[in-house]
Amino acid sequence: MVRRVAVIGAGVGGLASIKCCLEEGLEPTCFERSEDIGGLWRYTDSVDSRRVSVYRSVITNTSKEMSCFSDFPCPEDFPNFLPHGLLLEYFRMYARHFGLLRHIRFKTTALNVRKRPDFVISGQWEVVTETDGIRESHIFDAVMVCTGHYQEPYLPLASFPGIETRFKGRYLHSQEYKDAEAFRGKRVLVVGIGNTGGDLSVELSRVAAKVFLSARSSTWVVRRVSNHGFPVDMVNNTRFNHFLDWLLPSALTKRIRFRKFNSWFNHANYGLASTKSSNFKIIINEELPFCLLSGTVVLKPTVKEFTESSALFEDGTTEENIDVVLFATGYVFSFPFLEESVRSLIDDNRSLYKRVFPPQLEKPTLAIIGLVQLTGSVMVGAEMQARWVTGIFAGWNKLPPASRMMADVLKKKPPVKRNPSKRENLKISFISYTDEIASCAGIKPSVLRLLLTDPRLALAVFFGPCTPFQYRLVGRGKWSGARDAILNQWQRTLKPLRTRVVDDSSNGSSGWRWMCLLALPVALAVGFLLSKYSQLGWSPLAG
Structure with missing residues (x-):
């Protein structure tokens, strides 16, 4: 019988997990290694290698109506897309309203989470924490890991010959980026064209001498604002559209989608994407097309190698006098506090039943919350996971036998090793996934x-x-x-x-x-x- 639950991390997933535990009559204790809630959405000017936070200018890519907690709408006077400061304020309002803060132990690091010797019978965990140099050991009936997937910067230097041995300029990961001032007058190469790479290229173009953006894959650029002025995610993420996607042939829906993307501007003309591309990504950026059109950002192919001051690209071109290389190459997740026998079970989120439970455990008392990227808000997905998980802990929801869970995992996971640079391993349909979890929880x-x-x-x-x-x-x-x-x-x-x-x-x-x-x-x-x-x-x- 689960009663005491350890929640690791007080970001959006941690806050939702605490609340869901309380609603189910459980006793949560949240361990947060920093001094405040908010996770990566709590901006700080300083760079902490142990903590990831957003950059100063970031604004949410999903609208407030599509991103809020399901029983706590954002204030109606809040803008539709929130700067990080307002989103953090919303989290504070949520925590105060539901009395979550008293269940959080701040400045407390979870050092080790391991199964107790009688785990096969009890399902219990021993959690070792450290606060101000003092270590404590706790026993919990269940653990909810809410550290998300933005944990360790992915910096694939081995894929860029010369960056460490010959290049004389500066190189850094986007985790270290806070604002553009340090790059004023510089010639900057941004590597990676995800949402972060696009945002930083645009921002740097206002102060840098020149910005080059290196893209490996076909990329479609969309706006936050729909043609009629409403948030685009509110217009696109509907059950009707989801039904059409299921009903129509995939080739037709793909063609319709590409045509819609190109209705704003022809992506092939800008070197971004082709309708013939089989592998592609979608990013949100209103300003990048104009920066490309005005020449303040120059799109380049994959970097082949670096010399002392130049970047050579796969198409044979070279850009000279590069001062800074900024890697916007994403993050990898890790759970260093989990014992090795458990950590080895989690190759990526497809190793988990419904992207939440390691199916090999003898007792389903460990849940990974928020290790998922959706075509909509991950905040909504994390809350949905927390509601389902706490219902299972409380005995209201049931999991299938381990053999069925393993079969489901193997069916959805191809037999290839995860490439950390391909975040498609994590991304899945927003409505499909939330509906799937809601069905399991009986709330669809x-x-x-x-x-x-x-x-x-x-x-x-x-x-x-x-x-x-x-x-x-x-x-x-x-x-x-x-x-x-x-x-x-x-x-x-x-x-x-x-x-x-x-x-x-x-x-x-x-x-x-x-x-x-x-x-x-x-x-x-x-x-x-x-x-x-x-x-x-x-x-x-x-x-």
Whole structure:
């Protein structure tokens, strides 16, 4: 019987885990090695090799409605995309509101987490911690590891001949980057075109003499703002779009997606991506295309090698007088505090059942929270995992036998070793994954049932953004404010923009009502189709 739970880390996953433990009547103790909550979202000017934090200018890539905790909406006057300071303030509000801080031991490092000798029977763990040089040993019935996947910088210097032996300039990982001032007047090469590489290239272009951006893979660049001005994740991440992705051939959906990407600008003309690319990534950046167009950022292929002051690229070109090389090559995860026999079970998140549980353990009392990258907010995914896990610890949810969990893991994990530079190992569909975990936890909404009992809400759930509040409509943890939160999400989106009101003669509410009326027969037809397909064992909507 699980009662006492150790939570390691007080970032977003840790906070959600503490709250979920309390809701299930468990006794959580959170160990946070720094002096405050927030994890990587707590910005500091200093560089700490043991801690990763965001850079000064960072703003969230997912909107507040799509990123908030499922029973605690962001304040309506907060902007739709949050600077790190406001996001941290939101975390503080959440922690205060639910009384989480008293369960956190700050400046306490988890040094060792190991199975007790009677683990096969008890499932218990011994956790050794250190606070101000004093070590303590604790016994817990279960452990939730909430350290995320931004843990250790991935710096593949061996892939860049000459960087350590010949290059006379400075090189560093983006973890050390705080702002652009130190690069003023420099010629900078940024290696890696993920979200961080794109952001830093744009920011550096304002002060650097020249910025070169080296890209290895095809990259599609999208904006946070949709064509009609709403957050793009609220427009795209809907159950209706998810249903279409399932219904239509993958080749067709890929073609539609590429065409949509190119409607902003032709990516092939900029050397970013081709519609013929089989391997590609998507980044969010409003300014990068203009920087490329204006020449303040120059796109380059993969670096072949470095000389004393130059970078040679795979296409045979050379850029001279490089002062700084900034590696935006991502991070790798590690769990140095876990005993080796347990740590060896976690090659990547696909080694875990539902990306959470090591299936080989005799007792399922260790859960890895937040080791997942979604096409939407990881904060929502981490909270969903925590709700499911604590339900299992409390005895409400059940896991299948170990043999079935292993079979599920092997089915989803190809027999190849993880390449740390390819974060696609972690990235999966936002709606698919959250629905999968919600189904396991018994909290996934049924659109068909809602259509019969609350048609207005059903239409908002199916055609509107798949906001976290949808997972508070049914099951354990049901929240009475979920319905209003869903129906008013567009108003909260517009609220921070109403700082200057103009007269608009068009009647938006009337248009919305007409759209709902037209959508109703479509929803009924979808319901009929799904009732037939569900007999085959799959439905993206049924609870």
